[in-house]
Amino acid sequence: MRTPPAPLLVLTAIASVQVGSSIARGLFDDLSAGGVTFLRLAFAALILAAVTRPAVRGWSAAAWRAAALLGVAMAGMNLIFYLSLRTVPLGMAVTVEFLGPLLLALVQTRRLADLLWAGLAAAGVLLLGLDSGGTAPLSGLLLAFLAGLFWAAYIVLSARLGALVPGTGGLAVSLAVGAVLVLPFGTAGVTGVIAHPGLLVGVVAVAVLSSVLSYGLEMHALRHIPTRVFGILMSLEPAAAALAGLLILNQRLGPVEIVALVLVTLASAGVTLARREPRAQVSPQAAERL
Numbered sequence: 001m002r003t004p005p006a007p008l009l010v011l012t013a014i015a016s017v018q019v020g021s022s023i024a025r026g027l028f029d030d031l032s033a034g035g036v037t038f039l040r041l042a043f044a045a046l047i048l049a050a051v052t053r054p055a056v057r058g059w060s061a062a063a064w065r066a067a068a069l070l071g072v073a074m075a076g077m078n079l080i081f082y083l084s085l086r087t088v089p090l091g092m093a094v095t096v097e098f099l100g101p102l103l104l105a106l107v108q109t110r111r112l113a114d115l116l117w118a119g120l121a122a123a124g125v126l127l128l129g130l131d132s133g134g135t136a137p138l139s140g141l142l143l144a145f146l147a148g149l150f151w152a153a154y155i156v157l158s159a160r161l162g163a164l165v166p167g168t169g170g171l172a173v174s175l176a177v178g179a180v181l182v183l184p185f186g187t188a189g190v191t192g193v194i195a196h197p198g199l200l201v202g203v204v205a206v207a208v209l210s211s212v213l214s215y216g217l218e219m220h221a222l223r224h225i226p227t228r229v230f231g232i233l234m235s236l237e238p239a240a241a242a243l244a245g246l247l248i249l250n251q252r253l254g255p256v257e258i259v260a261l262v263l264v265t266l267a268s269a270g271v272t273l274a275r276r277e278p279r280a281q282v283s284p285q286a287a288e289r290l
Contacts, residue, residue, distance in 0.1 A: 006224040010233040013217035018090070018237075018244035020210030025085050025249055027202050033082040035189020038182045039203040041078060044211035045175035051212075054169025066161040067170050071177025073157050077150035079182050084143035089251040091242025093144040095261045096125055098238055100148025102268050104155055117270040124263030127256050171215070235268040 004012075027036050059067075084093045099121060106118055125145075161170045193199050221230065238261045245251035253261070 003220075006221040007233060009217045009221040010225075010230060011236070013214040013221070014234065014237055014240045015244075016209045016214045016217070018094075018240045019248065020206045020208075020214070021085070021090055021094075021241065022244045022248035023202055024082060024206045024210065025090065027199065027206070028082070028086060030196065030199055031192040031203070032186075032188035033086055034079060034182065034185030035187070035192055036203065036206065037075075037079045037082050037189075038179055038186025039189045039193065040207045040210065041074065041175050041179035041182060043204055043207035045172055045179055047207065047212050048168060048172035048175060052167060052169040052172055054165075054167075054172055056169075056173065059165065063161070063164040063170065066157065066164050067173040068177050070154065070157040070161050070170075070174040072181065073150050073154040074174060075178035075181040077147055077154055078178065079185060080143050080150060081147035084140050084147060087137050087140035088144055089242075089253060089257075090245035090249060091238060091251065091253050091261060092141070092257055093147075094241035095238040095257075095264050096141050096144035097148040097151060098264055098268060099125060099145060100150070100152040101155060102264070103148075104152040105268075117267040120270070121264050121267035124260035124267070127260040127263070168215070175211070232269050235265050238265050 024036050024040065031039065081093065081097060084097075088096075102118075102121055125141075158171075161174065164170070189203075193203065218230075242253055242258075242261055246253075
């Protein structure tokens, strides 16, 4: 059986993540943003642990520290992003959140031309902030940006854990750490699924689509394409989020928001094109919110 082309795997992962985020947004009224975050991390940890069976007994102290720090990053990234989704349309939230990986890429490349791309991205976000007729409050946009900073931390920390622990077993432990940290904010989710067990279907779908499936597809794709190509494809993330928000949540973006989305997407693609990195195991943009 032939393996699908790697770019198709990346595009499928992007679609999976954004559909998962859309489903998660639909669960907020019943389970709260914190509740959905906790349940997503917990179920994703259980599924990955069952599949990978991480051999934690042989881990070094450095590996445990790396897994714990990655868990902190994932807890902050997922919880804050979902909190932003309460008031910010999905496409806008992902556009602003994408600044985290973009800033990390700018720091890593250190090219003068990247200042142009940074200015382009800043212009896009400034449009969102200054648009008085926009659909999102400034507080929600700031939460999305903060989630992006955690996303950047996730990228660095996942690379560190990947160097210490082979495979994806370390991710299962980090997800479990993240779930424990989010638990105080997720009690509404626990009580909600106890009262309405049918909601578990949506929760498991979010865990699989936004964490397990997307991460597996990305990791497989990265074995066959350079990270530069992967990063260019990942630049489609804000557009995919806007499309998912429109089709699933009926969230329509105005002309200003669409222009901002395009500017950030172009900036991300431009920075990625400027990079000259060989193929690697961990992409600087391989992160959609595990």
